[in-house]
Amino acid sequence: MGPIVDVVPSSADFPRQTEVVVIGGGIVGIATALALVRQGVQTVLLEKGTVAAEQSSRNWGWCRRTGRDIRELPLINASMQLWETMNQTTGRETGFRREGIIYSSRNEQQRERHLRWIEEARQYDIHSQMLGPSELAARVPGLTSSFAGALFTEADGRAEPQKAAPAMAMAAIEAGLNLQQHCAVRTIERSGGRVTQVVTEHGAINCQSVVVAGGAWSRLLLQGCGVEIPQLKVLSTVMRTRPLEADISSCVSLGSVAMRKRLDGGWTIASSATNVVDITPDGLRFMKQFMPAFKVERGALKLKLGARFVEEALLWKPGQADKTSIYERIRVLDPAPHQPSLQQMVGDLKRALPAFDGLQVAQSWAGLIDTMPDAIPVISGVDNVAGLYIATGFSGHGFGIAPAAGQLMADLVQNATPIVDATPYRLSRFTDGELVRAQHWL
Numbered sequence: 001m002g003p004i005v006d007v008v009p010s011s012a013d014f015p016r017q018t019e020v021v022v023i024g025g026g027i028v029g030i031a032t033a034l035a036l037v038r039q040g041v042q043t044v045l046l047e048k049g050t051v052a053a054e055q056s057s058r059n060w061g062w063c064r065r066t067g068r069d070i071r072e073l074p075l076i077n078a079s080m081q082l083w084e085t086m087n088q089t090t091g092r093e094t095g096f097r098r099e100g101i102i103y104s105s106r107n108e109q110q111r112e113r114h115l116r117w118i119e120e121a122r123q124y125d126i127h128s129q130m131l132g133p134s135e136l137a138a139r140v141p142g143l144t145s146s147f148a149g150a151l152f153t154e155a156d157g158r159a160e161p162q163k164a165a166p167a168m169a170m171a172a173i174e175a176g177l178n179l180q181q182h183c184a185v186r187t188i189e190r191s192g193g194r195v196t197q198v199v200t201e202h203g204a205i206n207c208q209s210v211v212v213a214g215g216a217w218s219r220l221l222l223q224g225c226g227v228e229i230p231q232l233k234v235l236s237t238v239m240r241t242r243p244l245e246a247d248i249s250s251c252v253s254l255g256s257v258a259m260r261k262r263l264d265g266g267w268t269i270a271s272s273a274t275n276v277v278d279i280t281p282d283g284l285r286f287m288k289q290f291m292p293a294f295k296v297e298r299g300a301l302k303l304k305l306g307a308r309f310v311e312e313a314l315l316w317k318p319g320q321a322d323k324t325s326i327y328e329r330i331r332v333l334d335p336a337p338h339q340p341s342l343q344q345m346v347g348d349l350k351r352a353l354p355a356f357d358g359l360q361v362a363q364s365w366a367g368l369i370d371t372m373p374d375a376i377p378v379i380s381g382v383d384n385v386a387g388l389y390i391a392t393g394f395s396g397h398g399f400g401i402a403p404a405a406g407q408l409m410a411d412l413v414q415n416a417t418p419i420v421d422a423t424p425y426r427l428s429r430f431t432d433g434e435l436v437r438a439q440h441w442l
């Protein structure tokens with residue numbers, strides 16, 4: 001089971017018509033809907049389960065510029081500004097705090113890479129610094145492991161994943177959003193080169209535009225209306241502890257294990273060294289496109305052949321308007337945590353920081369990350385299908401970047417001046433001859 005998420009009520013009336021339908025009640029869909037309704041656009045958000053039950057409540061909660069792909073820096077800079085006022089915007093506690101993010105450098109080679117990133121990021125007005133071993137020890141007291149240094153961004157922050165998207169959803173409802181939960185979209189219908197309606201399990205909704213923000217489901221949803229995106233899923237495992245005192249305010253990655261303080265006094269702990277990639281039919285289909293990213297990340301990825309191959313081959317089929325779909329059968333994607341990762345992260349943390357020796361695990365969970373070959377998102381219209389927009393493939397970075405990603409998506413839908421240049425995030429980069437490459441800085 002996933003973490004407990006703040007509950008958001010659905011709207012009373014099921015709409016038959018609207019300007020924009022957003023599919024997906026994760027933080028990206030919600031941020032898009034919030035930006036649209038605040039600009040007076042009639043918007044319906046459809047969620048097959050409940051708000052933020054998938055990736056958006058299961059993540060670490062890091063709002064991070066540190067070590068990001070350079071192409072994402074304008075977007076995350078804009079996002080950090082939106083996070084700064086998110087509690088006022090929503091009138092609620094999202095848990096956002098600017099307490100800094102630290103990525104330790106295990107060796108000289110990694111330290112050099114971190115230094116190069118600092119140089120690159122400076123042109124975006126990001127002033128990260130390299131901490132020496134003693135400065136790292138001052139920020140992470142009691143550290144027993146030795147590191148070559150650490151990449152530190154003081155103005156980075158964190159928020160509470162179980163609170164943030166629900167708070168934004170409540171604010172969007174107050175601004176006019178119609179939210180329908182337990183409402184799976186089966187198909188997106190098009191006619192004469194443009195979208196015309198979505199068909200849900202509760203009936204059809206006519207609309208001018210559709211935004212697909214379906215996280216790990218986006219590829220299947222789009223496949224159903226004839227649009228191909230190269231997207232795979234990566235399993236990442238997390239746990240939270242019971243309240244525990246430790247004098248560390250920043251989010252910290254110590255190589256194999258990462259931690260952040262929670263508002264409830266506990267810690268969210270995760271493996272930053274092990275993610276599991278199930279071999280699936282899509283994995284075989286996109287093997288060539290993902291190979292460069294896989295080579296770069298291979299130390300942190302475990303390939304696994306198991307039940308998911310058969311499940312996806314047999315069950316993960318695009319929906320049909322008049323039949324119960326996979327989206328109704330799996331209301332919430334709730335994969336089992338990877339037990340070896342859990343054991344390893346607890347052991348590594350206790351060895352590195354004796355203050356965590358008495359930690360008690362309150363809960364563990366996993367999430368499936370929607371990943372693109374170049375590990376940056378698609379925030380884009382679709383050539384040749386007027387009114388169809390995509391915001392997906394956030395590749396493990398979408399929580400922090402969501403406020404600005406949602407604003408950018410809303411700008412594209414309205415054909416307004418975009419909050420940042422959307423060119424790097426266009427869907428057509430996979431087909432227009434651009435060399436698709438992932439960057440690896442951390």
Ligand SMILES: Cc1cc2nc3c(=O)[nH]c(=O)nc-3n(C[C@H](O)[C@H](O)[C@H](O)COP(=O)(O)OP(=O)(O)OC[C@H]3O[C@@H](n4cnc5c(N)ncnc54)[C@H](O)[C@@H]3O)c2cc1C
Binds near residue numbers: 047056
């Ligand atoms: C373990 C883990 C750690 C992470 N850590 C961080 C971090 O520290 N910082 C960071 O920035 N990012 C992090 N991420 C990534 C971040 O969580 C995601 O990028 C972000 O939450 C994606 O949001 P989303 O709205 O696109 O997708 P999701 O939150 O996955 O939401 C998609 C929604 O679409 C709905 N949906 C799908 N199909 C349909 C349909 N047919 N009809 C109706 N609804 C549908 C789903 O039910 C789901 O609720 C992490 C992710 C994981 C899994």
